[in-house]
Amino acid sequence: MSSPRDAYWMPFTANRQFKKSPRLITRADGMYFHDDQGRQVLDGIAGLWCVNAGHNRPRIVEAIQKQAAELDFAPPFQMGHPKAFELAERLTALAPAGMGKAFFTNSGSESVDTALKMAIAYHRVRGEGARTRLIGRERGYHGVNFGGISVGGMVGNRKMFGQMLGGVDHIRHTHDPARNAFSVGQPVYGAEFANDLENLIALHDASTIAAVIVEPVAGSTGVLIPPQGYLQRLREICDKHGILLIFDEVITGFGRTGNPFGAQTFGVTPDLMTVAKGLTNGCVPMGAVLAKDFIYEAFMQGPEHLIEFFHGYTYSAHPLACAAALGTLDTYAEDGLLTRANEMQGYFAEALHSLKDAPHVIDIRNIGLVGGVELAPLPGEPGKRAFSVFLDCWEKGVLIRTTGDTIALSPPLIIERQHIDHIVDTVRGALKRAA
Numbered sequence: 001m002s003s004p005r006d007a008y009w010m011p012f013t014a015n016r017q018f019k020k021s022p023r024l025i026t027r028a029d030g031m032y033f034h035d036d037q038g039r040q041v042l043d044g045i046a047g048l049w050c051v052n053a054g055h056n057r058p059r060i061v062e063a064i065q066k067q068a069a070e071l072d073f074a075p076p077f078q079m080g081h082p083k084a085f086e087l088a089e090r091l092t093a094l095a096p097a098g099m100g101k102a103f104f105t106n107s108g109s110e111s112v113d114t115a116l117k118m119a120i121a122y123h124r125v126r127g128e129g130a131r132t133r134l135i136g137r138e139r140g141y142h143g144v145n146f147g148g149i150s151v152g153g154m155v156g157n158r159k160m161f162g163q164m165l166g167g168v169d170h171i172r173h174t175h176d177p178a179r180n181a182f183s184v185g186q187p188v189y190g191a192e193f194a195n196d197l198e199n200l201i202a203l204h205d206a207s208t209i210a211a212v213i214v215e216p217v218a219g220s221t222g223v224l225i226p227p228q229g230y231l232q233r234l235r236e237i238c239d240k241h242g243i244l245l246i247f248d249e250v251i252t253g254f255g256r257t258g259n260p261f262g263a264q265t266f267g268v269t270p271d272l273m274t275v276a277k278g279l280t281n282g283c284v285p286m287g288a289v290l291a292k293d294f295i296y297e298a299f300m301q302g303p304e305h306l307i308e309f310f311h312g313y314t315y316s317a318h319p320l321a322c323a324a325a326l327g328t329l330d331t332y333a334e335d336g337l338l339t340r341a342n343e344m345q346g347y348f349a350e351a352l353h354s355l356k357d358a359p360h361v362i363d364i365r366n367i368g369l370v371g372g373v374e375l376a377p378l379p380g381e382p383g384k385r386a387f388s389v390f391l392d393c394w395e396k397g398v399l400i401r402t403t404g405d406t407i408a409l410s411p412p413l414i415i416e417r418q419h420i421d422h423i424v425d426t427v428r429g430a431l432k433r434a435a
Contacts, residue, residue: 014387023394028055031412031419033399041394044423045401046412049219049251050282053331054414060283063327067320076104076316084317087325091279091288094260094329094338096269101296103289104317108250108276109143111287112213115272116147117311119211119244122295128242131210132167135200135243139173141220142213142248142274151213154221169204171196171212175224177374181363182356183225184349190227194234206241211272216262219251222406223365223372231268244271244295250287254278255332255413257368258342265368271295281328286321337413341368347417351424352409358431360385369415373407373427378435385434392430398423 005019024036031054033041046052053060067083074081088102103118105111116134123131136142136151143149149157150165153173158164172193180187197212216231218224238245247270252262255278259265263273272295276287299308315321332338345368352371353364363374378385386402393400400423401408407427411419 030054030056031415039397042398042419042422042426044393044399044409044411046278046410047282048277048401049256049410050277052254052256052278052413053281053328053335053337054412057281057327057331059331059334060281060324060327063323064283064320067323071319074319076312076314076318081317081319081322083319083322083326087317087322087329090326090329091275092290095273095290096261096263098269098292099273099290100293101291103291104321105276105287105289106285106313106315106318106321107143107287108248108274109145109148109287110313111250111274111276111289112142112151112248113145113147114311115246115274115289116151116211116213118272118289118291118295118309119246121309122244122298123210125298125301128207130208131243133204133209134165134168135197135209135212136168136170137173137214137218138170139175139218139221139224140170140213140215140248141218142215143250167208169200171200173218173221173224174227174230175222176227177363180227182353183365184353185367186225187227191229191233193227194230194237197234197237201237201241201243206243209241209243211244211246212238213246213248215248215250216252216266216268217257217367217370219370219408219410220403222374222403223370223408225365225367226266231266235268235270238271246270246272246274248274250274250276251370251410254328255338255341255368256370256410258339258345260338279328280321280324281331283328284318284321284324285315286318286325335414340413344369344413344415344417344420348415348420351420355424355428355431358428360431360434369411369413371409373409375405375407375431375434377405388434389427389430392433393426396426396429398426400427 025033026036027034091102092100134151138153140153142152150168174190174193176190179189253275257265271292273290280286349366360375362376365372375385386405390402
């Protein structure tokens with residue numbers, strides 16, 4: 001006999017395990033989820049790196065409700081609606097200087113593919129059409145569309161899907177536990193990993209390379225913090241060779257590292273920047289690509305009646321998403337959330353690193369309000385130990401995230417010290433009980 005849950009093929013989920021023992025969330029408020037058993041569960045991962053302002057925020061709820069009654073949809077091609085332009089102005093005002101253009105998508109994955117297409121097309125409209133090669137990074141995560149998994153470097157996301165895009169190469173990841181284990185904040189060692197890019201340029205020639213894409217903090221692979229000087233070195237190499245630098249800020253955007261964007265935290269401005277998740281506090285799907293003005297201007301040539309960039313989505317700048325984003329930006333501003341991680345990161349780091357002596361812990365990494373706790377894997381069963389900790393924490397009323405054998409924490413930015421203590425104490429207890 002089939003179960004009433006059999007029809008749903010769940011994403012990034014162990015479907016058979018879940019359906020034997022479902023974890024169903026029915027409502028949320030502030031720092032907490034509530035499940036179908038009436039239990040309160042502390043949200044240690046901001047939903048999925050996205051609910052930065054906490055759940056059920058009045059301004060956002062009201063904005064969505066009002067917009068649904070006023071304008072449910074407007075065609076985005078050759079048309080517009082006021083909130084799309086208002087949001088673009090608000091968003092670019094938060095961005096690093098010179099990033100004055102916003103192109104709207106519906107997710108981080110779409111933002112990545114949009115940015116990659118922009119980069120390749122930018123060189124073509126400038127007369128450098130041979131620049132089509134894209135450079136990603138090992139252990140990078142850039143969503144799940146073909147462009148994103150091609151430049152991405154997480155094996156599980158790539159191995160099942162054939163050849164992907166051609167003309168893609170990868171630099172090394174920056175994970176270096178031999179020198180940097182248990183670093184608080186940015187690791188001291190590893191800036192030289194950026195020189196891998198020079199090696200690939202020597203191999204392929206700069207005249208064939210369009211762009212390099214990296215996450216300022218590699219999130220989904222287990223919270224890899226950039227070594228001191230590493231992002232600066234990537235910027236220098238890209239400038240030297242006329243290559244565009246893309247930052248994937250889907251996770252690091254909107255206050256996660258203590259500034260509106262990771263680019264500002266690390267003092268490095270990319271040419272293109274992808275965002276999503278925290279843009280609408282997770283309430284309505286939405287993403288965006290922020291571009292430097294010179295990229296946009298390169299397309300604004302030729303007859304004015306012709307489309308300059310043949311790309312977009314039916315739901316680009318959807319009215320409900322724009323309303324949710326504007327309500328989210330208002331909430332961030334009113335509560336000072338885009339810089340609140342600076343206030344909380346010291347306590348968060350101290351609490352997180354107190355797990356250093358807990359069973360199975362081999363590394364701890366942190367910056368702002370994001371942290372990773374790496375565990376020694378069970379022999380022959382990678383990922384199983386961390387998954388057991390995830391299940392244990394859920395049973396004890398705390399939601400964490402695991403990737404491989406790393407526990408990832410990225411709580412809402414409204415978090416208080418008692419919430420941090422609760423999360424860390426619950427993880428500590430689960431580690432003691434883990435095999």
